[in-house]
Amino acid sequence: MAEKKEQFEPKIIGFLCNWCTASAADLAGTTRAQYPPNMHPIRVMCSGTVDPMYVLKALLSGADSVMIGGCHPGDCHYVSGNYKARRKIAMLKQIFKSLGLDENRIWLRWISASEGPEFARFIRQITEETRKQGPSPMASDWTV
Amino acid sequence: MKRKIGVYICHCGSNIAGYLDVKKTTAYAATLPYVVVARDYQFMCSDPGQDMIKNDIKELGLNGVLVCSCSPTLHLRTFREACAEAGLNPHLCEMATIRELCSWVHSHERENATEKAMALIAAGVRRVLYRNPLETKWAPVTPNTLIVGAGIAGIQTALEIAGAGNKVYLVEKEPSIGGRMAQLGKTFPSLDSTSDMLIPQMEAVQANKNIELLTNSEITEVSGYIGNFKVTIKKKPRSVDEAKCNGCGECWAKCPVEVPSEFDRGMSKRKAIYIPFAKAIPKIPVIDRKTCKFFLDGSCHVCADVCPTKAIDFKQAEETVKAEIGACIVSTGYDTFDPTPITQLGYGKLENVVTSPEFERMLSPDGPTGGNIVLKNGTAPKAVAIAHCVGSRDQNYFQYCSRVCCMYSLKYSRLLKKLLGHDTNVYQMYIDMRCFGKGHEEFYKSASDEGVNFIRGKIGQVTNIPQSDEEKGKLIVVCEDTLLGTMIRVPVDMVVLSVAMKPRTDMEEVARTFLLGRSADGFFLERHPKLDPVGTMLDGVFAVGCCQGPKDISDTVAQATGAAARALALISKGKVEMEAATASVDEEVCAGCGYCEAICQYSAVEVDPKRKVAVVNEAVCKGCGACAATCPSKAMQLKNFGQKQLIDVIDEATKEYAGLAR
Numbered sequence: 190m191a192e193k194k195e196q197f198e199p200k201i202i203g204f205l206c207n208w209c210t211a212s213a214a215d216l217a218g219t220t221r222a223q224y225p226p227n228m229h230p231i232r233v234m235c236s237g238t239v240d241p242m243y244v245l246k247a248l249l250s251g252a253d254s255v256m257i258g259g260c261h262p263g264d265c266h267y268v269s270g271n272y273k274a275r276r277k278i279a280m281l282k283q284i285f286k287s288l289g290l291d292e293n294r295i296w297l298r299w300i301s302a303s304e305g306p307e308f309a310r311f312i313r314q315i316t317e318e319t320r321k322q323g324p325s326p327m328a329s330d331w332t333v
Numbered sequence: 334m335k336r337k338i339g340v341y342i343c344h345c346g347s348n349i350a351g352y353l354d355v356k357k358t359t360a361y362a363a364t365l366p367y368v369v370v371a372r373d374y375q376f377m378c379s380d381p382g383q384d385m386i387k388n389d390i391k392e393l394g395l396n397g398v399l400v401c402s403c404s405p406t407l408h409l410r411t412f413r414e415a416c417a418e419a420g421l422n423p424h425l426c427e428m429a430t431i432r433e434l435c436s437w438v439h440s441h442e443r444e445n446a447t448e449k450a451m452a453l454i455a456a457g458v459r460r461v462l463y464r465n466p467l468e469t470k471w472a473p474v475t476p477n478t479l480i481v482g483a484g485i486a487g488i489q490t491a492l493e494i495a496g497a498g499n500k501v502y503l504v505e506k507e508p509s510i511g512g513r514m515a516q517l518g519k520t521f522p523s524l525d526s527t528s529d530m531l532i533p534q535m536e537a538v539q540a541n542k543n544i545e546l547l548t549n550s551e552i553t554e555v556s557g558y559i560g561n562f563k564v565t566i567k568k569k570p571r572s573v574d575e576a577k578c579n580g581c582g583e584c585w586a587k588c589p590v591e592v593p594s595e596f597d598r599g600m601s602k603r604k605a606i607y608i609p610f611a612k613a614i615p616k617i618p619v620i621d622r623k624t625c626k627f628f629l630d631g632s633c634h635v636c637a638d639v640c641p642t643k644a645i646d647f648k649q650a651e652e653t654v655k656a657e658i659g660a661c662i663v664s665t666g667y668d669t670f671d672p673t674p675i676t677q678l679g680y681g682k683l684e685n686v687v688t689s690p691e692f693e694r695m696l697s698p699d700g701p702t703g704g705n706i707v708l709k710n711g712t713a714p715k716a717v718a719i720a721h722c723v724g725s726r727d728q729n730y731f732q733y734c735s736r737v738c739c740m741y742s743l744k745y746s747r748l749l750k751k752l753l754g755h756d757t758n759v760y761q762m763y764i765d766m767r768c769f770g771k772g773h774e775e776f777y778k779s780a781s782d783e784g785v786n787f788i789r790g791k792i793g794q795v796t797n798i799p800q801s802d803e804e805k806g807k808l809i810v811v812c813e814d815t816l817l818g819t820m821i822r823v824p825v826d827m828v829v830l831s832v833a834m835k836p837r838t839d840m841e842e843v844a845r846t847f848l849l850g851r852s853a854d855g856f857f858l859e860r861h862p863k864l865d866p867v868g869t870m871l872d873g874v875f876a877v878g879c880c881q882g883p884k885d886i887s888d889t890v891a892q893a894t895g896a897a898a899r900a901l902a903l904i905s906k907g908k909v910e911m912e913a914a915t916a917s918v919d920e921e922v923c924a925g926c927g928y929c930e931a932i933c934q935y936s937a938v939e940v941d942p943k944r945k946v947a948v949v950n951e952a953v954c955k956g957c958g959a960c961a962a963t964c965p966s967k968a969m970q971l972k973n974f975g976q977k978q979l980i981d982v983i984d985e986a987t988k989e990y991a992g993l994a995r
């Protein structure tokens with residue numbers, strides 16, 4: 190194992206739509222954009238297939254934040270999956286708020302297949318922001 | 334069934350092995366549950382790499398394969414086919430992307446990259462664990478092809494495909510086909526007239542019954558998948574009835590409005606009702622509603638009055654055309670760089686500083702000067718300087734080489750000598766001469782033999798302020814001759830700026846419509862730079878010509894022919910593999926609530942009213958997973974993307990790894 194660094198290194202789970210954000214991630218790679226290794230990508234067929242349960246599961250298992258990357262409104266490969274994702278995530282954030290959980294640890298972003306640089310920029314941003322937020326208490330305070 | 338998984342880690346030369354510890358990851362993979370063999374190899378996608386997998390399937394009885402290498406868009410099919418050849422159901426093969434998502438993006442932190450790769454592999458093994466054999470299903474291919482952009486790339490592709498007897502929709506944004514090639518005078522290295530080559534091809538397009546030509550049109554929507562795309566095309570109103578117009582030209586002769594011609598780069602005037610150039614195809618005018626007086630204030634309708642066939646239709650509305658398409662070819666071409674921001678070159682301020690596209694129009698017999706090279710005062714220049722790489726190979730603008738500028742700059746030398754006489758002084762200010770094509774070096778030699786002054790250096794400034802009598806009334810090119818190591822001043826009459834080819838400003842819209850990626854230079858990204866330079870990341874969509882990167886006409890046509898072959902191959906195969914990972918219902922658990930039925934975009938799910946369980950129509954299901962995400966009892970699952978799998982993957986992914994440990 191690498192030496193423990195002094196600063197807090199957040200752990201981020203990313204659900205990436207196969208058609209856009211995962212493609213943008215590939216593009217970021219092809220163009221050798223550099224970003225921190227904190228996000229673990231999980232390819233899904235569409236942002237609309239991300240059950241809020243998986244977001245919750247990730248946070249309860251120790252993720253400090255979760256990103257969901259989908260196609261821009263109007264561009265979903267399955268027509269409306271991203272709108273479904275938008276509603277689901279909005280609802281999840283509401284529930285988080287009412288339970289006193291930090292809804293800012295959930296990030297829904299539209300990143301198209303051509304936005305490789307934007308993908309890299311966003312990963313830098315989410316890593317920085319999560320680092321500022323500090324370790325998520327959810328994994329230790331809650332048990333499934 | 335006890336799972337026996339094989340893990341194969343690719344070095345990808347040094348693309349992976351150069352940035353992370355392949356040996357360590359392989360050793361780690363071997364310790365993972367269910368993994369019976371873990372190997373690493375130079376190039377997994379090569380034949381020996383694939384054989385390694387095939388042998389293990391046969392000898393060790395593997396029933397799961399994880400290949401850890403590049404993105405699945407590149408090689409998932411390769412590895413699945415290899416598995417199938419060895420008798421393993423291809424759906425039991427999965428990939429972990431440790432190149433694009435790891436080695437390439439964490440190339441300065443070897444240890445972290447290694448740890449992340451290990452996590453990706455562990456999660457990948459979990460994905461394989463929960464995969465089940467699926468039956469491959471096929472869908473028929475619609476034998477129609479869509480081609481977007483009718484420059485030489487689009488024209489050539491259309492002729493090949495239509496020539497083989499297939500329907501082509503050729504969609505062009507401008508009122509005429511032809512693209513940039515129509516604006517060029519003569520072409521290197523043969524000095525043939527471009528219109529002599531292009532016009533017959535354009536006419537062949539118009540004459541071909543298999544080609545449905547939609548000019549003045551744009552794509553607004555694309556949905557579906559390879560073999561079965563649905564596209565919506567917007568036909569902008571021409572304000573002229575195409576069926577009635579016979580192209581006689583009465584209307585544009587009489588129209589009183591004059592505006593700068595886009596085709597002639599503003600060097601001549603066109604009317605408000607116009608065809609972009611004399612040999613335009615179709616030879617049907619279009620009314621520019623922004624400048625036509627009828628549309629501005631209703632004060633003029635001369636065109637309608639003089640039209641012998643009553644073809645003018647001021648009320649013509651936008652039309653929508655819908656088409657079913659098997660393959661899409663994007664050939665939207667390029668823009669040229671506007672050198673105004675490089676103020677020291679004087680473009681836009683000093684007379685007789687012109688760009689190469691403007692110079693091409695001067696060289697064209699149908700151009701604003703009738704093919705004569707003239708200064709603003711109407712006389713011929715006696716000395717001309719040609720500045721290479723304006724905007725190209727420049728850290729401030731475009732890092733890449735535009736690949737045609739050296740050659741067309743040499744073409745200008747030869748044409749200047751030919752048209753204005755051998756005593757015309759031509760100066761080429763270059764950084765490096767790049768004449769790599771067939772017959773190009775020879776062309777360079779002939780140009781040199783004609784007595785051209787080659788000055789190695791980039792122009793620092795173009796000025797009209799003289800420092801000597803000799804410089805009076807001249808443009809003075811100030812330049813460092815890097816071979817002599819001195820600053821020089823060259824008085825000339827005309828300066829031609831060989832400007833960069835750049836991605837079109839509307840590229841992003843097209844990229845979004847077709848879900849295309851763009852490389853760092855801004856042009857469309859090919860699927861593989863060497864092995865698939867015409868494919869894109871989206872199956873069934875190809876990018877050809879200068880929208881994929883700067884190139885000359887020969888390379889454009891070669892690529893276009895390649896794309897045509899690919900589209901024809903798809904049509905002749907006649908079937909494409911369909912998404913096998915559809916949704917499926919656990920009837921024991923399903924409560925028949927109907928949430929899935931309500932959320933499905935494709936009406937692929939229905940609740941059986943008698944049995945009160947959801948039923949999936951697999952022929953219609955696209956495998957998006959919206960129903961699975963909505964099902965309250967989790968009876969609905971996407972095959973091979975099930976809940977158990979994802980939960981397990983998340984568990985693996987959230988395990989401590991790297992210096993990322995708290």
Ligand SMILES: Cc1cc2nc3c(=O)[nH]c(=O)nc-3n(C[C@H](O)[C@H](O)[C@H](O)COP(=O)(O)OP(=O)(O)OC[C@H]3O[C@@H](n4cnc5c(N)ncnc54)[C@H](O)[C@@H]3O)c2cc1C
Nearest residue numbers: 482484485486506512513520521665666667878879885886
């Ligand atoms: C100054 C100059 C001189 C040159 N001289 C030579 C030479 O001598 N020899 C040589 O071999 N090469 C030369 N070239 C290169 C040559 O111009 C290109 O290789 C060639 O034109 C590329 O053709 P294309 O079809 O890819 O692109 P284009 O010619 O740009 O065609 C693209 C077409 O697509 C259309 N389009 C764009 N977007 C859309 C959209 N969204 N929807 C529908 N249609 C769309 C455009 O209107 C256009 O008609 C020169 C280039 C320059 C700049």
Ligand code: FES
Nearest residue numbers: 206259260266270
């Ligand atoms: S396909 Fe990307 S969000 Fe639906």
